[in-house]
Amino acid sequence: MNIKKVLIVEDEADIRELIEYNLRKQGYSTESSRDGLDALGKIRKGGIGLILLDLMLPGMDGLELCRLIKSGKDTAGIPVIMLTARSEEIDKVLGLELGADDYVTKPFSPRELMARVKAVLRRYTPVSGTEPGLISAGKLVIDPDRYSVMKDGKSVELSAMEFKLLLYLAQRPGKVMSRDFLLDAVWGDESYVEPRTVDVHVRRLREKIEDDPSNPEYILTKRGIGYYFTREAGGKKG
Ligand code: CA
DSSP states (O other): TTTTTTEEOOOOOOHHHHHHHHHHHHTHHHHHHHHSSHHHHHHHHHHHOOEESSSSSSSOHHHHHHHHHHSSTTTTTTTTTEEEEEEGGGHHHSSSTTOOOEEESOOOOHHHHHHHHHHHHHSSSOOOOOOOOOEEEEEEEEETTEEEETTTTTEEEOOHHHHHHHHHHHHTOOEEHHHHIIIIIIIIIIIIHHHHHHHHHHHHHHHOOSSTTTTSSSSSEEEETEEOOOHHHHHHHO
């Protein structure tokens, strides 16, 4: 698959052309669609590495198309960045049901959009030099099969829930998730869990995995929204 081919789904010609122009300038190849059905055809043909998807489209809207992409066996793995003018849709767009990988609110600057495209694609590129299945980030190595976490080669003791939360975050690096989203995804149907529970677990995790819990490098806070994991902590250690 050509990871660099980006499909732009946008009915407004000037926005579509602006995005195409900027992507090509950055060395990406592009395809574009004005509506969801046409987009679906192109996606199913294969070769698309990333989809920029406008929310408001004639006919099938962006939400419906995103749901189809993320529920299709062959298409679920294609990253989707939603373009939206409505910030109240963001929770829904990034939520479990739709599962978009990121969003950009209109109006956006080309520079901002290009940064998001780059970040999402990087997130989808496997880290080399790691045993398959292991997740490594900075000094951390997470082993999903053994339910173990090592930091600097030393084992870190986590509760089952702390491990589950860390693994969930680490498997989706860069994806910002709200407390409610994480409660649904990690705690599931356990009753009587409050959004604050997520904060408590994040705090405990930081105490165990971060060099400086008050200045975290792995589990970061997106103010007003939630949390995300970054693999780039290793880049800072010098
Ligand atoms: Ca539109």
